[in-house]
Amino acid sequence: MNTSFKLEQFEGPLDLLLGLIDDEKLNISELALSQVTEQYLRHLDKIEEKKPEDLADFLVVATKLLFLKSRLLLPQFGVEEDEGPSLEEQLRLYKAFVEASKKLNKSWLDSSIRSVFRVEPPKKPSGFLPPSNFSFESLKESINKLLYRLTPPKPLPRTHIDKSITIKEKIDQIRNLLKKGQSASFSQILNDSKNKTEVIVVFLALLELVKQKTVVLNQGDNFSDIMINKV
Template sequence: MTNDPASDANQDNQATPDAAPVHAAPAGPRQQEMPLAMVHGQPVLQIPQDLYIPPDALEVILDAFEGPLDLLLYLIRRQNLEILDIPVAEITRQYVDYIQAMHEMRFELAAEYLVMAAILAEIKSRMLLPRAVNEEGDEEDPRAELVRRLQEYERFKKAAEDIDALPRQDRDTAPAQAFVPDRASVRLPPEVDLREMLLALHDVFKRAELYTQHAIKRDALSVRQRMGELLTRLEDGAFHRFESLFEAREGKLGVVVTFLGLLTLAKEQLVDIVQEAPLAPIYVKSLAIGTDPTEIQLSSEFDEAANDDA
């Protein structure tokens, strides 16, 4: 048998299409599907067929989105899409896939998710129809209102994240709690300079001279007795002016006896003599509050000297 070259060529031409692989035209870029979960860092796109879930098992699904706008913003930013030029068809498909996945897992979605799905479907249909022309002669973009809402939501979300990053009490800082007992401050009166007392005594002497009388005999005055009289006058516990404790009618002798009585009481810590500032009034207060003056044993080394002067 002889082979016909023409027939062989025809057979070769007919076999060539069957031998060569047929390459289909590359389809358009398909967006990556949103995973249902992440396991060990790997995305899970669908539930495994051999996964056994008991009928009474507790199903817990964490929804990471705060609303439909948050979901749309996630889909746009994850794919590095321009928010001003949203591919409505692809975003709508992914959004509807998410809702269907939630329904399959018996997850109750809020009504606002379904409302957004209807809005996306409306925008998708309006994109296919001739667009209306506004007063300026420009075609109205059906996506304009959705873009505005997304931009506004993104600004508020960024502001909320910035605020949440700030230090927060009881989360980042804890207030120091230290119990400090209440302490009543005691203000000690200033001490009196002896020179100030002598100046005040000099003024009392001047007033006593106005009542100086010519007397043939004067009664002997006792420093111890005057100390008791002073404690009786001061038993109210209040501050008394230094000058008010002297009786100018008693003359110089009475002034001296009263002054010596005050010095003795101050020495025995039975009275407190204070002065706020230099040349300020001097005040005297009893420290024997609640004690009967007659029960206090009083003695003075000036009694004999006072009686001798009398």
């Protein structure tokens, strides 16, 4: 039987996103998705049992949200080639599917509709008639042959997913670092980053600080280290 991974009361990453947007009474748009990015990441932090096979879809959507937010903050940070359906399009399609399924369920509960699809119960079978040469030993031998042909399942590799830091936490870290001096380098701030996701979070935190006019960024030459100066 197939099972679906649930995060609190949500099933799947699109269901979680749709719930967050509905809670904020927002229309589905790129701006709305960027506004609920941090809430989405906080929901991921609440997961107690982190299984990679269950979290894969949630992490893919989290990466898309971070990329979308960075693209809105930096319009020139765009991608020209076709990347398939956008997250906004996928969410609109998912919402239409949810609404259609609710209408179908409501119609099914209507007794007049349900009676149209009434199916007669199957006739009671007359019983099992084993072959004349049937015996317990022949049954045991057939089962053993079947078990021998089955390939034992391969164990899944063990892995570990680190907890990602939030944008707010990274902003607080940068502010504390700048309290010790007037400036810090971009490479210095990246020292504690454990993966690509945390690098993106650092980048978004700096953009937010620039937007708040808390810091200014300077780069002496092309490809040289970026300096973060406190205003």
